[in-house]
Amino acid sequence: MKKVTLALMVVGLMGAAATTAQADPKKDLEQFRNYFKQKFPTVKFDEYSNGFYHLPGMESYREQFETLSEFPPYEIGLGKGTANWNKKFPNGKTFADCFPNGGKKIAQKYPYWDEATKKVRTAEMDVMDCAKKNGAKFSFLEANLDKDTKARVELAEIVAHFYTLSRGERVSVDVSKPGALAAYEAGKKFWWQKRGQLNFACADCHMELAGKNFGGGQPLSAALGHPVGWPAQRVGWARLETIHRRYVTCNSQVRAKPFPHSSEIYNNLQFYETYLSSGLPLTAPAMRN
Numbered sequence: 001m002k003k004v005t006l007a008l009m010v011v012g013l014m015g016a017a018a019t020t021a022q023a024d025p026k027k028d029l030e031q032f033r034n035y036f037k038q039k040f041p042t043v044k045f046d047e048y049s050n051g052f053y054h055l056p057g058m059e060s061y062r063e064q065f066e067t068l069s070e071f072p073p074y075e076i077g078l079g080k081g082t083a084n085w086n087k088k089f090p091n092g093k094t095f096a097d098c099f100p101n102g103g104k105k106i107a108q109k110y111p112y113w114d115e116a117t118k119k120v121r122t123a124e125m126d127v128m129d130c131a132k133k134n135g136a137k138f139s140f141l142e143a144n145l146d147k148d149t150k151a152r153v154e155l156a157e158i159v160a161h162f163y164t165l166s167r168g169e170r171v172s173v174d175v176s177k178p179g180a181l182a183a184y185e186a187g188k189k190f191w192w193q194k195r196g197q198l199n200f201a202c203a204d205c206h207m208e209l210a211g212k213n214f215g216g217g218q219p220l221s222a223a224l225g226h227p228v229g230w231p232a233q234r235v236g237w238a239r240l241e242t243i244h245r246r247y248v249t250c251n252s253q254v255r256a257k258p259f260p261h262s263s264e265i266y267n268n269l270q271f272y273e274t275y276l277s278s279g280l281p282l283t284a285p286a287m288r289n
């Protein structure tokens with residue numbers, strides 16, 4: 001009982017710090033890792049890159065996850081993403097021409113702070129920009145990504161391929177520039193804010209309640225490792241999806257109004273979450289419940 005109270009106090013303190021103190025990402029990272037180390041002493045650091053399946057009490061889900069991962073159903077979508085990645089644009093170039101090192105071993109630095117635009121940029125944004133710049137015609141260039149599932153999934157598939165080119169690379173997001181720090185701070189604030197009719201913060205479900213079964217049938221992941229498996233395919237969704245779609249679902253689950261796909265606040269949130277997963281290997285795309 002004492003332990004539970006203490007854990008709650010730590011979450012409370014970290015939340016309070018989010019609204020007052022100057023951003024100190026290194027300290028945040030240390031606190032965040034220690035939080036999970038104390039909560040789940042038997043779970044090894046790298047195991048956090050595989051969703052909630054490694055958490056104590058999730059053995060039956062883990063078995064299902066391992067079976068699914070042998071012949072993962074996302075292979076079909078990923079195959080389409082790979083084909084699109086390799087297909088020539090009207091000018092003869094391909095996506096690989098838009099990225100340093102042909103897009104290989106760079107995804108661990110995404111999302112990243114872009115000094116030129118003074119914004120956080122995601123892989124989705126870079127893929128879209130590349131297609132546009134080279135005169136390619138993809139439905140996701142014109143579509144409303146919140147409403148047009150087909151267009152969004154097509155984008156998720158290409159981004160999933162992009163992430164496979166960096167599989168196993170360890171997350172290394174740079175938050176050192178002043179603008180980056182402000183974006184990080186905005187993401188952090190969003191993370192700790194209570195919202196929706198249920199009045200839940202991200203931290204309530206993915207820190208305090210991590211490893212528990214929400215509403216009986218929905219196990220909750222630890223926030224550590226959150227972004228490294230995305231784009232991912234949930235069994236129920238049966239298609240690859242972007243991490244922003246996951247954010248939309250999490251906001252809706254507490255009956256809060258979700259923000260638009262690729263909105264600045266979701267970019268900043270992803271920036272914050274990804275920094276907190278520093279050092280974990282990329283596993284995307286992954287299967288998820």
Ligand code: HEC
Pocket residue numbers: 050051052190191200201202203204205206214218219220221222225226227229232243246247250251253254269273288289
């Ligand atoms: C009411 C509880 C709840 C809240 C609050 C919540 N989520 Fe979730 N979230 C879930 C559930 C359920 C899942 C699916 C199971 C899992 O992986 O945790 C999930 C999954 C995720 C995943 C995918 C994890 C993985 O390993 O694939 C991410 C990322 C995520 N949530 C981010 C967020 C963020 C960011 C917020 C705050 C904006 C948030 N969640 C708020 C319930 C919640």
